[in-house]
Amino acid sequence: MFAVKKLSVLFLAASLVLSLGSLAWGQGVLKVATEAGFMPFEYVDAATGELMGFDMDLIRAIGQVLGLEVQIDNIAWDGLIPALLNGNYDALIAGITITPERQAAVDFSEPYFESVLTVVVKDGAEVAGLDDLAGKIAAVQINTTGDFAASDLQDAGELKGVSRYDTVSDAMQAVLIGAADVVIIDLPVAKAYLDANPQAPLHHVGPVADNEFYGIAVNKNNKALLEQINAALQQLKDSGTYEEIFQKWFGAN
Amino acid sequence: MRRICAPVAGKENRILGFRWDLVWGSLPTLLQGAKLTVQLTSIAVFFGIILGTITGMARLSKTPLRYAAASYIDIIRGTPLLVQTFLIFYGLPSLISRPIPAYTAAVLALSINSGAYVGEIVRSGIQSIDKGQWEAAASLGLSGSQTMGLIILPQAFRRILPPLGNEFIALLKDSSLVSVIALEELVRKGQIIIGRTFRPFEVWLAVAIIYFVMTFVVSRLVNVVEKRVTAA
Numbered sequence: 001m002f003a004v005k006k007l008s009v010l011f012l013a014a015s016l017v018l019s020l021g022s023l024a025w026g027q028g029v030l031k032v033a034t035e036a037g038f039m040p041f042e043y044v045d046a047a048t049g050e051l052m053g054f055d056m057d058l059i060r061a062i063g064q065v066l067g068l069e070v071q072i073d074n075i076a077w078d079g080l081i082p083a084l085l086n087g088n089y090d091a092l093i094a095g096i097t098i099t100p101e102r103q104a105a106v107d108f109s110e111p112y113f114e115s116v117l118t119v120v121v122k123d124g125a126e127v128a129g130l131d132d133l134a135g136k137i138a139a140v141q142i143n144t145t146g147d148f149a150a151s152d153l154q155d156a157g158e159l160k161g162v163s164r165y166d167t168v169s170d171a172m173q174a175v176l177i178g179a180a181d182v183v184i185i186d187l188p189v190a191k192a193y194l195d196a197n198p199q200a201p202l203h204h205v206g207p208v209a210d211n212e213f214y215g216i217a218v219n220k221n222n223k224a225l226l227e228q229i230n231a232a233l234q235q236l237k238d239s240g241t242y243e244e245i246f247q248k249w250f251g252a253n
Numbered sequence: 254m255r256r257i258c259a260p261v262a263g264k265e266n267r268i269l270g271f272r273w274d275l276v277w278g279s280l281p282t283l284l285q286g287a288k289l290t291v292q293l294t295s296i297a298v299f300f301g302i303i304l305g306t307i308t309g310m311a312r313l314s315k316t317p318l319r320y321a322a323a324s325y326i327d328i329i330r331g332t333p334l335l336v337q338t339f340l341i342f343y344g345l346p347s348l349i350s351r352p353i354p355a356y357t358a359a360v361l362a363l364s365i366n367s368g369a370y371v372g373e374i375v376r377s378g379i380q381s382i383d384k385g386q387w388e389a390a391a392s393l394g395l396s397g398s399q400t401m402g403l404i405i406l407p408q409a410f411r412r413i414l415p416p417l418g419n420e421f422i423a424l425l426k427d428s429s430l431v432s433v434i435a436l437e438e439l440v441r442k443g444q445i446i447i448g449r450t451f452r453p454f455e456v457w458l459a460v461a462i463i464y465f466v467m468t469f470v471v472s473r474l475v476n477v478v479e480k481r482v483t484a485a
Binding site: 078081085173 | 342343346347351352353354355433434435437441444445447448449451453
């Protein structure tokens with residue numbers, strides 16, 4: 001019992017340190033984390049090393065509305081929600097689909113983007129959608145909605161296996177080298193990848209599932225920030241700034 | 254597995270929300286991953302010993318093979334296992350124009366990596382045996398390879414057991430790196446659970462406990478073998 005008591009003192013000290021670290025938002029800085037392997041939403045510009053993309057422009061615009069300096073860190077996809085829960089960041093923007101599972105852990109802003117999954121296959125492969133994957137191996141980015149969809153298909157026996165990679169480009173590469181048959185991935189990201197790699201003998205099959213919505217994630221105990229982000233989003237939509245950013249990344253649509 | 258995510262009522266919140274139930278709850282899935290970790294490590298240890306023994310002896314030979322052995326050791330020890338894994342999984346298929354299953358790529362990477370370290374261990378083991386042993390064996394009329402096989406290697410084996418044990422424990426832990434090529438060993442299983450529960454502390458603690466149990470067993474086994482061979 002004594003050990004447990006000691007342990008809880010340690011936890012208390014640790015959580016104090018963490019909560020002190022997370023006060024940045026109150027001091028004019030919005031600490032944001034993303035995973036910049038998700039073009040066109042977030043990626044590192046090869047020439048300048050800058051974080052670019054729809055999400056990046058949007059969160060910077062939100063910072064401007066709120067009068068906050070936006071600091072964005074590029075971290076592993078897998079570590080995003082844990083790092084938010086730890087108090088290392090105030091918010092996450094990384095093309096994160098709002099799911100009930102994630103909502104159990106964090107709060108999401110109003111949806112800011114409507115997306116959908118697609119299947120990327122090698123040219124010449126006879127796959128038109130999620131119904132044609134029996135006996136196939138799907139490559140996905142770990143813990144994405146593509147991973148969840150593939151896992152469900154595998155559980156239902158409609159997919160032979162799921163290979164989970166850290167990044168989108170690793171998953172695409174797996175199909176190119178023949179280690180997997182298809183990639184299940186968000187359609188805008190598939191499009192951007194195929195545009196950026198025109199020599200890759202791959203194509204996507206269009207929308208294959210229900211629409212999903214991206215949200216900005218905030219800690220559950222930070223309702224004030226959530227309200228501010230939602231208000232800023234609304235203001236950006238009213239002022240036409242959102243539309244400008246959207247047009248910049250997705251053209252006439 | 255996604256059912257783990259269901260929020261559980263606050264009864265378990267004993268130490269500031271730490272959920273022991275999640276530690277226990279994730280064990281079955283994690284143990285599946287641990288099985289793969291043990292499998293990969295065992296196979297790599299097997300090939301690593303063969304490769305390492307050949308390399309260690311080649312390095313000490315007077316033939317040009319010693320240059321090949323030295324380059325192999327330098328290149329492998331001089332590059333990260335992570336990079337070697339990527340090179341084999343993503344690079345090799347384009348050279349041989351056929352896909353390499355992730356499992357094969359992992360076994361290759363781990364074995365080749367381990368072989369280089371074991372090679373150095375074997376070399377130092379052989380060199381640690383007194384030169385007089387070679388002379389004595391020669392005066393008894395034993396050939397070079399007979400001396401190596403019957404006199405030197407058995408003695409060297411006793412001396413290199415502790416560093417070999419270290420190497421295998423290191424390999425067991427380093428095998429976590431092959432998670433990057435989608436092999437669901439212990440670390441990857443942990444990541445998958447965290448992606449569905451968002452409880453990194455509990456899950457990583459469970460992962461750490463399993464690694465510790467595995468390495469503890471290996472180090473005790475090495476101790477037992479060490480005692481046996483010194484007693485013999």
